[in-house]
Amino acid sequence: MSNTHKLDMHTKDKSRENFEKLKALFPNAVTETVKDGKIVHAIDKDILMQEINAEVVEGKDERYQFTWPEKKKAVLLANAPTTKTLRPCRDESVNFDSTKNLYIEGDNLEVLKLLQETYLGKVKMIYIDPPYNTGKDSFVYDDKRTTSAEEYKDMAATDEDGNLVYDFRGNAESNGYFHTDWLNMMYPRLRLARDLLTDDGVIFISIDDNEQENLKKICNEVFGEDNFVAQIVLENDPRARPYGAIATTHEYIIIYLKNAENELYQLIDNDKDFDYQDEYGGFDLYELRNRNIAFNITNRPNLFYPFYLNPFNHDKNGLYQIDLEYHPDWIEVFPAKSNNVQTVWRWGKEKAKANLNSILFGKKNSSNGFQIVKKYREKTYSIHTVLNEKIYYTDRGTLELKSIFSNKLFDFPKTINLLNLLLKLSSKSNDIILDFFSGSATTAHAVMQLNAEDKGKRQFIMVQLPETTDEDSEAYKAGYKNICEIGKERIRRAGKKILQENSLTENDLDIGFRVLKLDTTNMKDVYYTPAQYQRSLLDNLENNIKEDRSPEDLLFQVLLDLGVELSGSIASESIGGKTVFNVENNYCTACFDTDLTDAVITEIAKKQPVYAVFRDMSFNSDSVGANVEQIFKTYSPNTKIMVL
Numbered sequence: 001m002s003n004t005h006k007l008d009m010h011t012k013d014k015s016r017e018n019f020e021k022l023k024a025l026f027p028n029a030v031t032e033t034v035k036d037g038k039i040v041h042a043i044d045k046d047i048l049m050q051e052i053n054a055e056v057v058e059g060k061d062e063r064y065q066f067t068w069p070e071k072k073k074a075v076l077l078a079n080a081p082t083t084k085t086l087r088p089c090r091d092e093s094v095n096f097d098s099t100k101n102l103y104i105e106g107d108n109l110e111v112l113k114l115l116q117e118t119y120l121g122k123v124k125m126i127y128i129d130p131p132y133n134t135g136k137d138s139f140v141y142d143d144k145r146t147t148s149a150e151e152y153k154d155m156a157a158t159d160e161d162g163n164l165v166y167d168f169r170g171n172a173e174s175n176g177y178f179h180t181d182w183l184n185m186m187y188p189r190l191r192l193a194r195d196l197l198t199d200d201g202v203i204f205i206s207i208d209d210n211e212q213e214n215l216k217k218i219c220n221e222v223f224g225e226d227n228f229v230a231q232i233v234l235e236n237d238p239r240a241r242p243y244g245a246i247a248t249t250h251e252y253i254i255i256y257l258k259n260a261e262n263e264l265y266q267l268i269d270n271d272k273d274f275d276y277q278d279e280y281g282g283f284d285l286y287e288l289r290n291r292n293i294a295f296n297i298t299n300r301p302n303l304f305y306p307f308y309l310n311p312f313n314h315d316k317n318g319l320y321q322i323d324l325e326y327h328p329d330w331i332e333v334f335p336a337k338s339n340n341v342q343t344v345w346r347w348g349k350e351k352a353k354a355n356l357n358s359i360l361f362g363k364k365n366s367s368n369g370f371q372i373v374k375k376y377r378e379k380t381y382s383i384h385t386v387l388n389e390k391i392y393y394t395d396r397g398t399l400e401l402k403s404i405f406s407n408k409l410f411d412f413p414k415t416i417n418l419l420n421l422l423l424k425l426s427s428k429s430n431d432i433i434l435d436f437f438s439g440s441a442t443t444a445h446a447v448m449q450l451n452a453e454d455k456g457k458r459q460f461i462m463v464q465l466p467e468t469t470d471e472d473s474e475a476y477k478a479g480y481k482n483i484c485e486i487g488k489e490r491i492r493r494a495g496k497k498i499l500q501e502n503s504l505t506e507n508d509l510d511i512g513f514r515v516l517k518l519d520t521t522n523m524k525d526v527y528y529t530p531a532q533y534q535r536s537l538l539d540n541l542e543n544n545i546k547e548d549r550s551p552e553d554l555l556f557q558v559l560l561d562l563g564v565e566l567s568g569s570i571a572s573e574s575i576g577g578k579t580v581f582n583v584e585n586n587y588c589t590a591c592f593d594t595d596l597t598d599a600v601i602t603e604i605a606k607k608q609p610v611y612a613v614f615r616d617m618s619f620n621s622d623s624v625g626a627n628v629e630q631i632f633k634t635y636s637p638n639t640k641i642m643v644l
Contacts, residue, residue, distance in 0.1 A: 019041075019043065022043055022048065023041075023043075023224075026047070026051050027221065027223065027224035028047060028221035029043050029044050029047040029048040030042075030043065030044070031043075031047075031064055032064045044065065047065075050072055050075055050076075051075070051079075066217040066218070066220075066221065068179065068180050068183050069180045071183070071184070073184070074183070074184045074187045075187075075191075077188045078187070078188030078189075081113070082110050082113045082114060083520070084106075084113075084114065084518055084519065084520060085114070085518075085519060085520070085522055085553075085556070085557045085560065086104065086106075086111075086114060086517065086518060086557075086560065086566070087516065087517050087518075087519050087549075087553045087556065088514065088515070088516055088553070089515040089517055090515075090552075093512070093513060093514050093515045094491070094492055094495070094511065094512040094513055095510075095512025095513075096512070096514055097569075097570065098510075098512060099510055099512030099513055099514055099567065100457075100510055100567040101444070101447075101459055101460050101461070101462075101510060101513040101514065102460070102461045102462065102513060102514050102567055103438075103441075103462045103484075103488055103491065103515050103516070104461065104463045104516045104517070104518065105465075105466050105484045105515070105516070105517045105518060106465065106466075106517060106518020106519075107518060108189060108436040108437065108463045108464075108465065109188060109189055109192070110518055111436065112189060112192035112193060112196070112436060112463075113192060114518075114560055115196060115461075116195060117560065117561070117563040118559070118560060118563050118564065118566060119196050119432070119434075119461075119565070120195055120196060120563075121195070121198055121199070122196065122198060122432055122565075123196040123197050123201060123432045123434045123461075124198050124200070124202075124426065124431035124432055124433065125202055125203075125423065125426040125427045125431060126193055126201070126202070126203040126433075126434045126435070127203075127205075127419065127422055127433070127434075127435050128193075128203075128204075128205050128435060128436060128437045129414060129435075129437055129439060130186060130205070130206075130207070130437045131182070131185075132207060132208045132210050132251075133179070133182040133210045134208075134210055179211070179214060182211055182214070183214060183218065186218060187218050187222070189436065190219065190222045190223075191222050193434075193436065194222055194258065196434065197258040199258055199259050199262070200257070200258065200259065200262035201257070201258040201426075202229070202255065202256070202257050202425075202426045203223070203255070203256050203258075204253055204254070204255055204422050204426070205253065205254045205255075206234075206253055206414065207251065207252050207253075208248075208251040208252065209248070209251075212231075212252055215254060216228075216231070216254060219254060219256055223257075224260075226294050226295070226299060227256050227258065227259065228256055228260075229255040229256060229257055229260075229264065230255050230385055231252055231253070231255070231385070232252060232253040232255065232383075232385050232386070232387055233250050233252060233385060233387070234250055234251050234252065234253055234387045234392060234418070235249055235250050235386070235387065235392070236249070236250060236251055236392065236393055236394045237393065237394050238388075238393065253422075260294070260295065265425055265427075265428075266381060266382055267381055267383065267421075267424055268378070268380055269379050269380065269381045271379075272379040272380075272381065274377075276317050276375075277317075278317065278375075280377070281377065282377070283375045283377045284376045284377075285363065285373040285374070285376065286374055286376050287371055287372070287373055288335075288345050288347060288352075288360060288371075288372040288373060288374050289335040289343055289345060289346070289371065290343055290346045291338060291343065292343075293338050293339060293341040293343060296341050296342055296343055296344060301344075302348060302349075303344035303345045303346070303347075303348060304334070304335065304342070304344045304345070305324070305334075306324075306332045306333060306334050307322045307323070307333045307334075307352075307362065308322065308323045308324070308326055308327050308330040308333070309321070309330055309331045309332075309333050309362035309370050310322070310323075310327070310330050310362075311329075311330070314362075318363060318364065319361035319362065319363055319373075320361060320362035320370070322356060322357060322360060322362045322372065324349065324352065324353055324356065331362075333362060333370050333371065333372055335372075345372070359375050360372060361373055361374075361375070387418075391415060391418075392415055392417060392418045392421075393415070394414075394415075396415045396417070397414050397415040397416075397418075397442065398410075398413060400415060400416055400442075400445075401413050401490070404490055404493045404494060404497065405478070405489075405490070405493070407474050407478065408474055409440070409473075409474055409480060409486050410439065410440040410475065410483075410486060413439065413440045413442055414442045415442070416442060416445055416446045416449055419443050419445075419446030419447075420446050420450055423446060423447065423458070424450070427456075427458055429455070429456035430456070430457045431458050432458075432459050432460075432461065433447050433458055433459065433460045433461070434460075434461045434463070435462055435463070436461075436464075437463075437464070438462035438487055439464065439483065439487065440483075440490055441486075441487035441491050443460060443462065444460045444487075444491050444513070445490060445491065445494040447459075448460075448491075448494060448495055448498050448509065448510075448511055449498055451509055451510070452499075452502045457510070459567060460513075462487060462513075464483055464484050464487055465484075466482040466483065466484040466485075467482055468481060469481060469482060469486075488513075488515065491511075491513055494511075495511025496511070498511065499511060514567065516566065521546075522545055522546055522549045522553055522554055523544050523546070523644075524543075524544050524545065524546055543615075543616075543617050545615065545644065551579060551581070551593070554590075554592050554615075554644060555570070555581050555583070555590055555592075558588065558590055558611075558613050559588075562611060564583060564584060564587065568583055568584045569583070569584055570583055575591075575600050575603045575604065576597060576599055576600040576603070578591055578593040578595075578596060579591065579593055580604060582607070582609075586607050586608065586610070587609065587610050587611065588609055588610065588611040588612075588613065589604055589609035589612050589613070590612070590613040590614070591604060591614055591618065592614070592618065592644070594615070594617055594618055594620070595618075595620040596614070596618045596620060596624065597620055597624060598624055598627055598631065601624065601631050602635065605631050605632045605634070605636045605639065606635050606636070608635070608636040608638075608639065609636070609639055610638075610639065610640065611639065611640050611641075611642060612632065612636075612639050612641050612642070614628075614641075614642075614643050614644070615643060616643045616644065618643075628641065629641065
């Protein structure tokens, strides 16, 4: 009978469930081994133990793996806490109080760590154009292999103007750690980046032949090879370099999803003509079968099931009636094999059931067999794995930059058209976009441009190390001492240009950005972790705040610790002559002034914030400090009181 199902006759396989949980949490710990003559997936114990250990774990068992010198230290570096903080810079910002965009100056490894609490699982799209390791670029940041994690914390120095400077060094091919240095630089950053992505998030990485192979391998570990989408060949210079027998004209864009059960968005073609028509209009047909053999019966068994097709009933378009229930004389249809790998459907059984004979149908294939297809009415199209249109050429990116600055300030910038394409594939309105090798800030420019086109509210976070410009460069001669100055000025000018070209106002389009700069901790000699952060107001501690730090510096430290988005609304008011900050409509109220009285504390408590933050030296007497908890208990008993 059609409603009869076999009993499983066993309880749930908890081992398999636990394996899948570990695989989701630690995709880099999944490896291959041989059992009973067959290759099976297994958990690499040594890597798993490394993930949950604060010390380097040793292991000697042979296995399939990709490794390099000091890889385990790279894991430790990714997992190690940071003592750094982000300090706001109003003078270099645009629309500081209203913008949702961020421009962060500093080592992206430290910045990515600081963003973990606040932006965990919130970033929809990441694009990076990291150093390609050509043998001529300087990219080895303070996390160089000769420096311990402890020593690394405070290595940044300042120049005569008080700006942070970093230890750059070239990575010449003669260096015995040529590939190792690059891998140890990229690996921890990608691990941290993955955690920031939404469940349906995607990362795009530009690279060339120098490290393409290694990048793909570490991405397979970090994101999971099942989540690989494509490797796009980008023709960026058709003239190439006329040296040798083969002239290189291309580079690559490697794409990974956070979770491959999600898909990229298809692009809209308003002029598209459909191949089929029904009473509702035009449509095209696409196979329900997932042609990507990475998704197969082994790792997606729930997507493998039969349809039943009625060979005696089809419409004018050659579409056959189908069902998920067995019928006598109907034909059973499973997804076909590809390269002897049993593929699966794109949809689960419940979704398929809801769309039978409305969106899903059967159709004859070229070999006179049958396949399951879905009607597709959207005017969409897929991009190809080779992008060779002129709009993506590097010289176009150079011209775009020159149109803003009137001279060449940056080598090999990506085009706005390329970033626009990637944004359309991966983002919708209100999504957060991250670029932590932001360079000339093409990504920020593209975000603003696309928002202007589709009235979107996408937010960007740009992260760039303030690498100094060469004294002989046009950028330096034009007054730009480091790359960050170029990026910030580009955003300022591009924003104004986009407003003019689209007849928009700043109320229509966010062209602003908050500048935040990485710096050493606000605290003297001690770093308070979130667990240590909350303490009794009765503790009479010495002043532990550095003298050069402003109340707004302290506020942004609080935002980081509380996990409040750094673009959140900030208002300030004077209560009893004291400055009181209000973040996100009373989510957090903070006052870092001294000599606070009972009256001031009472007015703050009446606002009933979720968090109230003070300095441990804020109160003008011990009695005021002792009364704080009672005052809040009276006016706002649910408020969490915290002190710096």
